[in-house]
Amino acid sequence: MKHFSNQSNGSHVGRMNYGGAKFCRFALFPLMLLMLLLLPGRMVAQTDYVTTVTLKKLAGTPVGYKGETYANLFDGKKEDGNSSKWCCEFRGSAYVIFEASKAGIPVGYTITTGNDNANFGCGGRNPFSWKLYGNNEGKNGAWTLIDEVNKDKVLQDKNNTSYNFPCEGSTSYKYFKWEISAIHSGSILQVGEFELKLNTCTHLKADGSSALGAAIKTVEPTCTEPGYTTKECSLCHLIVKEYLNLLKPHTLTHHALKAATCTETGLKEYWQCNVCNKLFSNKAATTEITDAANLVIPANGHTLDSEGNCTVCGANRYALFNNLDGITDVTITDNGGYPWQILDSKAEGMQDLGFTIPNGSNVLMSSNYHKPGSSSETVIRFNVSKPILLTSQILVSSEENKTLFDFYVDNNKELSISGKKQTEYKVLLSVGEHSLRLVYKKGNRSDANADRAFLYNLKTSVTIDDYVADYESSNNTLTFKKVTSNNIESLDLNHAVIVNKPTVGDMCRLLGINSTAIKSVVFDKSFKTYAPTSLYGFFRGLTKLETIKDLKYLNTEQVTNMSYMFSDCSALTSLDVTHFNTAKVTNMNYMFYRCSKLTSLDVTKFNTANVTNMSYMFCRCPVLSSLDVTKFNTANVTNMSYMFESCSALSSLDLSNFNTAIVTDMSYMFYGCSALSSLDLSNFYTKEVGNMVCMFSGCSALKTIYASEKFVTSKVQSGEGMFAWCKNLKGTILEYNNSKTDHTYANCGTNGYFTPVFEYAEFNEGTGTLTFRRGLSKPERAYALNLEASEPGWLTHKDEIKIVVFDASFANARPTSCCSWFWYCTNLATIEGIENLNTENVTNMGVMFCRCQNLSSLDLTNFNTGNVTNMYGMFSNCQNLSSLDLTSFNTANVTNMAYMFDGCSTLTTIYASEKFVTDQVNGGDMFNECRSLKDYSFSKRDSKYANYKTGYFSKLVGKNGDDKIGAAGETLATDNLVLDDDKDFVAYEPFVAKDASYSRTMNAGTTWGTLCLPFGIAQSQETECKFYRLTGIDNECITLESYEGAEIPAGTPVLFKMNENEPTLSISAQDAGIVTEPKAGTNTDVNLVGSFTKIGGKDNQGLADTDYIIGKDKFWRVSELKKDGNSKGVGIKPMRAYIQPATASQARAAMLSIGKGDGTTAIDNLNAISNDANAEYYDANGRRTNGLQKGLNIVKRGSKTYKIMVK
Missing domain, CATH: 2.160.20 (Pectate Lyase C-like)
Structure with missing residues (x-):
């Protein structure tokens, strides 16, 4: 194994990053031998090559470190204790050119690793992808590819270890180039030795005759490749190809000329080979067409009349409105000399469109191309016979800000666009007359891009399913909701707009009202499925907005931009953003800017992990008295300028969790926070901050700023006024001085305002x-x-x-x-x-x-x-x-x-x-x-x-007592799960136990119990007991029925009765599915409730007073057991169940026995009857039976008669 050594030179941090330390190596020979035995066929060592050929370096780059140049690749030193290497900085490519002492056919090569690849920190330096070339001209000649390896899996991080690679050469070369395009990892390339295996055989015997034997394989020629025959050389045993200089003729298919039309391209006449797919311009196949694009004949384009209709193909402007359900009586009127015309994709400038209009689209486009100061204007009037949703695609390709496309619906300007933009527009139209007005107005010098606007793909729908903003003028309320065909009749379409505008202000403009009229915004529950990606400036400028109701129905899970969202909502006094999903938000700058009446704000649920900009976020919220930002993740934030500027009511601010490692701007961050008396910035790491201008300026009550050695100003270029007007501020020694206010005093020393932490x-x-x-x-x-x-x-x-x-x-x-x-x-x-x-x-x-x-x-x-x-x-x-x-x-x-x-x-x-x-x-x-x-x-x-x-x-899927349960595999599985009465079992998620088991020893004198296991019970395997399900409570008895079915599902609570002389319950299962919680009961009056964990006991919450637990073969009401001094904590052990009546009236009895009807016995008597061989059994009709049956049983036992109900 690799060992870290404290004897190596340099710091361990340097070794960690760059390698260089020496460590003990593995005893690798047995493993290497095994790997050689397991090599795939392509790596079988070549033996038919000359060992006397030597290689000489000619050129290469990079040269390599001192003493570790590419010349070392061919010096033969590759053994432990006597090795050299090529080691260099790798910047994407490296190569070496070398010459063989004798020309030959390359049949393989050997790469030997360096002397420290296996050492700690030195891995990954082997070549990963490379090519081997050859030629016979020299280092400046044209190279022919011999072999290529991509993403090599052969070379290992081992020291001085050789690896063989074959190559299928057929041409003899004298000069070679080895080009490396990737290494395994890092930035250092390292190779110990490179050896080339050349076959220099001429395939001629001493008498000059051919040494090639009989043909082994013959490959027939095609129309592109000559055929060849393979033969084996009797001298070198190399398999050699002898090529036949013959080609088959092409098999051609003729494609006739296809003429172009106004809108469709044509094709020139051509022939195509059915075998090789090559294209030719003549039947003799002597002139090849290398680029199929050269066959295309461009579309002719339309020939338009004065109204913009085509005189050749008959295409006209009304086609845009054909077959639109609900629209009739369309008329088109042009204002001025530049009417909107049908699409002409061949028109001048269309190559600069910047977008693709789908083939077959019906399109209108403006016609004042390159006409400075002109306007192309057309009005379309039509009738709507039933409420419809009209959808259109709008495209503009013009100069930004200089040329405008204005889109009017019923004389209301819906859009005003310039530059290169493509958008979809939706509008709800009521029954009656409506109009669209298209105006493309050019500036005096504005000819950029395609210099046109387009309207296309009009669609109508009477099946409506969309989102609207509905304005009620009586209470100045704007309600966001979903509208469908079922409820559209209740909507006044004159006061509703489709939500396809980015802000409330834009929607107000479409409604013909001033945004300052809005006093209340409501989000209906139906709106929760609307999923915008941006809420930039959504409520911005609603200066009279007083309430926002049910903001929880504004779905923010896809939103990336919340900047300016509530900016200038100066009448809002409260705001509930606790339901916001901000996981994808990257921008929150100006989010609550100038919310001047906002007194409180709960942002503790915000996920800010992806936010990069928080500048001005709470700026000028002067009555905000508290703000909890302790949950903010600011790891990706780069801008915090003006973040809390003029939050003059904030008396405290906990920023202990702020990560400022990549923040570059903190200017005016706390400017005017005049109520803050102290700030703990001890976790601020400011190594990247370049701007601290007026950071604390105007914090007139600020006495102490805690900071650490991580608060540095080494990159600050602008820091003037950082502490201006902080008249109460005092550092370790330095007291405030209005002539000392820039960033040079941002330190914990004797000449700084910080108090060190x-x-x-x-x-x-x-x-x-x-x-x-x-x-x-x-x-x-x-x-x-x-x-x-x-x-x-x-x-x-x-x-x-x-x-x-x-x-x-x-x-x-x-x-x-x-x-x-x-x-x-x-x-x-x-x-x-x-x-x-x-x-x-x-x-x-x-x-x-x-x-x-x-x-x-x-x-x-x-x-x-x-x-x-x-x-x-x-x-x-x-x-x-x-x-x-x-x-x-x-x-x-x-x-x-x-x-x-x-x-x-x-x-x-x-x-x-x-x-x-x-x-x-x-x-x-x-x-x-x-x-x-x-x-x-x-x-x-x-x-x-x-x-x-x-x-x-392993994945942690649960705990068994204090023991962790790990599972692995595509289907999570653990080997062995042994449940115990003294261990709580908790499963975090479902998994499989290859072997699961549970056992319980019954208390002396008891045969009944409750059970609830997280795995299924195969009834056929459990012969020591009988299982029952609870069916109800009848007076002072519980009623049961035998549990039928092959398996009791996992998590199902049951009762069981042990057989005579069976003191131990043992249950096991193989490949058992484990559930996370017991199954809930479905009965309306009473249920058996299971638990995998202990309930009650010392210091634990017990069961409810009306619940029942089993003891001594009876069920006892919890409140009854508390009379014995158990004031609390009455409960059950793990893997058990209790009875839970639905109402208190069903829990009148202090104790419950099993049975139903007059004379039905308690559990004790039932046990005795079951074990009495002399008992006589009868059904309800008096017929003799062999034992207890389902239904009512009459049992005679001596002089007593019992009624027993079995379900």
Whole structure:
């Protein structure tokens, strides 16, 4: 196995990133021998080649490092202790050109790896894709491809190991070029030796006669390829092809000329070979057509009259409105000299359209192409015979802002578009007369793109299913809802618009009202299926809007942009955004800008993981008195400028969870927050911030700003006025001075306004304890936390550290790197308080626990790895760990997992979820030497096997008591599940147990019990008891019926009665499906309720007073049992059930027995009767029977008669 060595030169961080350390190698010979035996046929070693040919380098690039140039490829040094190599920086390509001492046919080649490929950090340097060329002209001649390998799977990260590759050469060459286009990983290419196998045989005997034998195989010629015969040379035994210089004639099919029309292209006359598919322009097949596009005859285009109709094919403008259901009496009127015309795809400028109009579309297009200052205007009038939804496609290809297309419906301007845009427009039309007005108006100099507008694909629908905004003028309310054909009659179409506009303001314009008229917005439940992708400026500028009702029905799950969403809603006093799904949102800038009457705002449910812009988000919300942003994930945010500007009522603000590692702009962030007395920015990491202008300006009540060493100003270019008017601010020593207000005073020193908060580690030499703390002071010998990939200072004690403690104070720390924290702490045995390590801002966990070989357990269930990119060698050589629970790990951003578990030789179980992904990682040797993992194979050790379906992971699917249950496979399965009365069973999701079992020893004197198991019970296999289902309560009795069927389904609660002299219940199943919870009862009056976990007991919530539990073969009401001093906590053990009456009136009896009807016995008597051989049995009609039957039984036992009901 690979070993980390502290004897190598340079820091371990440098080795982690670049390699270079030397380590012990595997004893590889047996494995190599096995691999050679298993090589596929293409890799069988070639023997028919000359061993005396030598190779000489001619040219190459890159040259390679000093002493490691490409010349070393041909020096023969490839053995341990006597080896050389070509090692160089690889930037996408590399090649070497070399000459053979004698020309020959290449039949194979050998690549030998370098001397340290197997060493830690040096993997991935082998070639991955390459080509081998040959020629006989020299290094500047034209090259002919000999062999090509793409995504090689042969070369391994082993030292000085040779691998053979065959090639099927048939031509003799003297000069060769080996060109490498990819390596396995990283940026360093490394090859030990390259050997070429050449066959230099002339295939002639000494007397000059041919040494080639009889024909082995003959391939007939085709119309493109000559035929050949293969023969074997008696001298070199090479199979040689002898080509026949013959070609068959083409088999041609004639394709006649197809003339072009106004709208369709034509085809020139041509001939095509049915065998090789080549095209020819003549019957003799002497002139080949290499590009089929040359056959196409362009469409002729329309010849238009003055109204824009075609005089050749008869196409006219009315075709756009043909067959539109509900539309009649269409008339088209042109205003001016440039009428809208039918589509002419051949018109000048159409090649610059920028979009595709589907073939066969009916289209109208403007006609004032390149006519500065002109207008192309047409009006279409029509009647609507029934309510319809009119849909149209609109396309504009013009100069942005200089030329406008205005689209009017009934003289209301619906759209005004410029530039290159394509959009769909919908409108609801009531019965009556309507019009469309199309205006393409050009500027004085505006001829960009196709310089046209288009209207096409008009459709109508009387089956309406869409979303509308419905305005009620009596209360100034706008209601968003879904409208269908069933309810459209209740809608006033003159006051409703289809929601195909981006903002409420736009919709108000279409309704002919001012947006300031809206006082209330309502979202109807029917609107919840509308799924916009942008809510940019949706409520923007609704300055009179006072209430938004049922905002929960605004579906935001697909929304990416919420910027300006509530901007300038200055009359809103409250806003419920707790139902917002913001998982896809990337932009929240100006979201609540100038919501000047908003007093409170709950954004704790916001998922901001993808948000990049929060500038101006809460800016100028002056009466907002509280704001909880502790749940914000700001890992991707780059702009926080003006975020809380003028939030003058905020007296406190908790930003302890803010991740500012990539923020570049914090200007005016807290400007005018005049009620803030303190700010804790100790977790702010400002290494990328370039703008801090007026960041705290106007925070007149601000006395203290807590910060750490991570608050840096090294990239700040603009920082003037950062502390202006912070008149009460005081740092460690420095008191506010209005001449000292720029970013140079943003520090924790004697000349800064910050109060330091320290995050540090302190080592106690007496106890060997390393303790992590956070506080306002740092002991003199304590170590600051490291940043990024730097080495932590406490590693000077790595051999002495025995215990690590994360103090409770450290819970508020937000380190950004855990790289190398416990690297080579070989005596570390205990980590306490790791739940106080918050990793939500950590990006680097490389070699974090590397070589912690004394650690036997590690609880990482609280780790948040959402921002981690590096897990290189994280647990490498933790040789005492037997299991790892990485269920919480989200590795979506991780790019390096190489050697992550390398050398964890006792690791048997790794729990992980579907969030552990390896799509973009370098995962070489991820599981190297993890020999205790189930089904481990040395050939399966990279990140491909980091999953629970086909790899080494297990998914945590439940707990059996304190024991975790792991399952794996495409269908999640675990080997053995043994349930116990003293263990709670919890399943997080369904899975399969290959063997499942449960047993119970009955208390003396009892034969009845309840049972509820998470797997099915095969009744035929359980012979020691009889199962029953509860059917009801009758006075002081319960009624049962025998459970029929082959299997009792998993999770079904049942009663059972043990057979005589059977004290133990034992149930087992194979390949058993495990359910997550018991089945719920469906009876309306009473149900048997099962549980896989304990209910009641000390300090646990017990059952309800009206429930019944079994004891001594009777069911007792819980309230009755409490009289014995059990004031609370009455319940049941796991895998049992209790009776739950639907109403209190059904729980009158203190105790329930089995039976029904007069004289029906209790359980005790039933037991006695069942075991009495002298009892006589009769049915309800008095007929003698052999025993208890279904229905009413009359039983005579001595002088007593009993009625027993069996269901």
